Amino acid sequence: MINIEIDGQQVSVPKGGTVMDGAKELGIYIPHFCYHKKLSIAANCRMCLVQVEKAPKPLPACATPVMEGMKVFTRSDQAITAQKGVMEFLLINHPLDCPICDQGGECQLQDLAVGYGAGQSRYTEAKRVVVNKNFGPLISTDMTRCIHCTRCVRFGQEIAGIMELGMAGRGEHAEILSFVGNSVDSELSGNMIDLCPVGALVSKPFRYSARTWELSRRKSISPHCGLGSNLVVQVKHNRVMRVLPRENEAINECWLSDKDRFSYEGLNSEDRLTKPMIKRDSQWQECDWQDALEFAVHGIKTVKEKYGAGKIGALTSPHSTIEELYLLQKLIRALGSENIDHRLRQSDFRLDSQLQGIPWLGTSIAAISELKSVLIVGSTLRKDHPLIAQRIRQAVKRGLQLNIVNPIGDDLLTDVTNEVIVAPNALVTTMAEILKAVTVIKNLQVADELKEVISAVKVTDIAHKIATSLLQENPAAIYLGNMAQHHPDYTDILVLVQHIAEAAEAQFGMLGEAANSLGAYLAGAVPGQVESAGLNAAQMLGNDLKRTSAPCQGYILMNMEPEYDSHNSQQALKVLKDAEFVISMSSYKGTASTYADVILPIAPFTETSGTYINTEGRVQSFNGVVSPLGETRPAWKVLRVLGNLLEFNGFDYEASEQVRAEIIPEEKDINGRLNNKLKSFVISVTDQSNTNLQRIGEVPIYQSDPIVRRAESLQVTSDAATPRAWMCSALLDKLNISAGDKVKVKQDQGEARLYAACDDRLPPDCVRVVSAHSDTIALGAMFGEILVEKL
């Protein structure tokens, strides 16, 4: 530690620290623009100039390393003169039209100008004007306001991993640009808006819609990926106007993904339901809650009487709160059914009987930053978990070895140590190769249940490298991404991962797909296993075609749009349309009228209190930030009333906190229930002789849940581009198709017409066609055989 004195106060700063670090430690504010704790030091704004004893000139606090005995004066004449001088320079070419600037009221330059600016400008020449740029649908520009701090540039280079903005030109002609005509496409781009200290980069969806001082700031939790990013939701006139990050170093740090930040637009969508609706004599009609609930209860009772309780099923999105999930399972179980599931996109449920606890990340999120080796299996990491990808990117800079086993070769914008890109049906084999490599290197005995699969594979060079990385670099971890969890061989992959992790003394776990992927287990939104086995999502939706018994006749859907949220959208729709009675609890109209019999408008996360348990097992409760739209009701209240109407005991809650207390009496208890290990499972050797084309059907970043699907601005980003049928050039040649040709893609009974595109990072004989998109929902399962024909 180095001891220095700032404004007469003593402070110790670690070696290599700066004067700015010392000042922050003491709570002394030194004005600054370019400095940001998460970005590299640029020292270009010069606002933080301070006086340092024995230095002939003022020095920038952000870039001046501390030295023993250094005496710093942040408010001396020399320091203040320098700071005021810089402020004058910053203002001479900056428009002084704060009243019409969208940043007004939350502008660092405006704030500091109050303290360091003069009342009147000495600059009488013409001001510089800079042409605005089009950076895409999320970031609006007012480049004349730019003060060239380069925070946005450094954010791209250092945090997002891609330099989409740069400073071109010299002197007064220097300006922030994207590469010729490009938009800013990073999935983290919105953070540049937060970083911009002036009104040069502002939010395009929010622009000119409210003043910062008109907004109420309310805490919330992101309902999207399993990270559970902390939010500040800003509200005006009972409408969500904007979402900003709430700093939480252990989760989202000071960042938000664009999905977390901009999906609020979906909350104000025109597709929102505002009144309950029932279908009476094939006619849809709006009605009051009493009628709707009675109609629903009558329908469910009828199904139960006619077919038995075992023919009633509940399907819910893992984006629901634990209170909603818990009450739904309580209701279904009170009806006498064990058919409930939240794992709508999962296709392999063989692990259910082997689970020893609730699947989770296996480490804390913050622990990812400390890893020295990581293996990620089956994940579109940047799109599914943008901030975990960011955390890994930073860890790689500190020496983390990143190993990938994936069906797609998308650029992670970081250094990858080892990478295996294989067809989905070769994932198991690849993992077996890695396990074999681990056992060979460590000279271990293979567990009996794995002997067959291990003897069937050879240790490849890359498998050996990955095994070595996991064995030699500690701490190490293996994470299964969304694609692995949706994979038809999920159980086999998980077993292999478990054994690799045990042999390598590494942690392992799942990157939680949704805000409550973990919480839903805890709330019991999974089928019963022990006495009366319930149906899982695949069975309820008829994906399990080998089953002889028909799926359910009565369904309760919560926050779920079957054509987008299930593993096999066509199959799901067909089953629901065939069912006798379907209750859809949803915030949106969607297409529920084509399969449901009663539609109950429920509140999205901003309109209800509730709890998400993120992928690391962190319980995060939140309150509603606005009152429910129209006659919308929080789902936990709807379920409570349904329970009452069905005359079940234990549905007399007055607050969501009571529900939570029933689920988690003490938050401590959760950790003991988290366990990724399976009891025992025999892996069968997969048949790889199948040479038919295979689909890689991941969920696109902005199609993952009902809210984000309705976020208008996100829907015009490049990440929401029209799906194409991606194939490697060898396959294109084989099929006699050129990139850009229109092709017919067929799966099961369904087909879609798409343009073919070339991606030579894809494995051979694979066609990447995203799922959960209106252009592709006519197709079948996310993985499996697919046909492509030239049109």
Add this chain to the structure above:
Amino acid sequence: MTQFTQTLLAGVDSSDAENWQLKNYARRSGYSAIRKILSNKISPDSVIEEVKKSALRGRGGAGFPTGLKWSFMPKQYEGDKYIVCNSDEGEPGTFKDRDIMRHNPHILIEGMIIAAYAMGVKVGYNYIHGEIWDTYERMEEAVEEARAAGYLGNNILGSNFSFNLYNHHGYGAYICGEETALLESIEGKKGQPRFKPPFPANYGLYGKPTTINNTETFASVPWIILNGGEQYLKLGKPNNGGTKLFSVSGHVNKPGNYEIPMGTPFATLLEMAGGMRGGKKLKACIPGGSSMPVLPGEIMMQTDMDYDSIAKAGSMLGSGAVIIMDETTCMVKALERLSYFYFEESCGQCTPCREGTGWLYRIVNRIEHGKGLMEDLDLLDNIADNIQGRTICALGDAAAMPVRAMIQHFRNEFIYHIEHKKCMV
């Protein structure tokens, strides 16, 4: 005409088109300094010691003691280290490095080989200004000759010392002459100065320890090794060793490069340059390149040409570009030209220089065009004050110093311009 000992251009006949070639350089005892080091097995430390004794100071403008700079390079560093020659001669008035490279390129190459040997460096770059393409081509030919003759490459002259040298040309941005901007430019990035610390000796080219010297500095080294540091020091005066090239331009009869010992009176240099054109009176002189403070003629005539003397007179020796202005020169117009240059060449990275240089230029331009106000003079001075010492690199100072000196020494002329809306001269 006074004749002085030459170290840089000794024996060079610029009228001979082949004089630059290796065979002719060898005839002038070229490459014997490196031969002496390698055959006598003179240790790298002894080489640095000799350079320290010579009191050779950086010829690029800052005048930092060269031997001391070389000793900053971490000796035990494992991995690549670099030396870089700053031939990005962009300071208005300066044209000395160009002539060294054009007429005596091998002396630079030999100097760099010796420097590389002294600092344990295997690779060097010579960054040449982008607007002197023929000089770049000349250097390319010279490096090729040296390579063919075994002075560059692996196991130089049969020793176990290896050194490779590469020429690299810029595209004419003045800021790339700032050493860390130059490094950025070699790395293929936009030429923008880096914040220091860390200094290049620790974190230089590609993040490796790097020493950057001016062309003339490197070119001075062979003579020092051959004749001894003390001899070199004796040529000049204490703390200001050796000879130096002065680029004399402006209102003289014979503008050009003159190699004279440090400490030679300015009057002698002026006489060598043929005296004032048309016998006019010396009004002012910028003794060290356009970024240095201007001095009135009468002060200049009392001054000797060395770092310490010129500093004492109130300016700096800088790059040794002596810009002579006679009594017909309008100092407002002169300052306008200078300010425009710095406005145009500011890299735009840091606030005071990006915003301040344009402001300075616009005010001077206004005064020159009869639209100045009396309070502009104090404003100019204050803006210059707010730039100087507040920027990442020295370009801010370079833009500010001429303004302050001009107003200090020729305030009357500026007042006349403001009051009469026309030139005094």
